[in-house]
Amino acid sequence: MRSRLLHFFLLAVFALACGAQEAEPLSQEKKALIDELLTLTGANNFSTTMRDFYIERMASVLRKMNPEIDPSAFRIIEEEVRAVMSEALADDALNELTYPIYHRHLAQDDIRALVEFYRTPSGRRVLAALPLITEEGMRAGQTWGAQLAPKMESRVLQRLKEAGILE
Numbered sequence: 001m002r003s004r005l006l007h008f009f010l011l012a013v014f015a016l017a018c019g020a021q022e023a024e025p026l027s028q029e030k031k032a033l034i035d036e037l038l039t040l041t042g043a044n045n046f047s048t049t050m051r052d053f054y055i056e057r058m059a060s061v062l063r064k065m066n067p068e069i070d071p072s073a074f075r076i077i078e079e080e081v082r083a084v085m086s087e088a089l090a091d092d093a094l095n096e097l098t099y100p101i102y103h104r105h106l107a108q109d110d111i112r113a114l115v116e117f118y119r120t121p122s123g124r125r126v127l128a129a130l131p132l133i134t135e136e137g138m139r140a141g142q143t144w145g146a147q148l149a150p151k152m153e154s155r156v157l158q159r160l161k162e163a164g165i166l167e
Helices: 002-021 028-041 043-065 072-090 093-105 108-119 121-162
Strands: none
Touching: 028 043, 028 093, 028 108, 028 121, 043 072, 043 093, 072 093, 108 121
């Protein structure tokens, strides 16, 4: 009897905890704000970046497989990748995947504040600079990581040897 009571209590606590994590439904107003934020930040252009990546990647693989390939193959790759991406974007599927992410992490007032900020001259300058800042930051991080890699490798190998895992 005691075991069943404990089991029931744990299930009730678990159910309450899960219910507390459920978010309120996404309102049309918040969805419209997310759309505007995605447009202002250029996030809606991600599909173009992704499309170009796929085209370049496929062309690169094809060139490596057959350096003498007919140049029309690259036109076909571009046409077909563009077609698939256009079809996939026609039903707004990417945004439908994105809405819950923004909804889960940002309150409607926060999204509204971001939209208002990105409409200002300062906000537009931030948006213009952000890709460059991100790219330079990634390069700096890669350089920093490359400098740390030999030290990490040396210390890990030393510890593995000390532990008798490696000779």
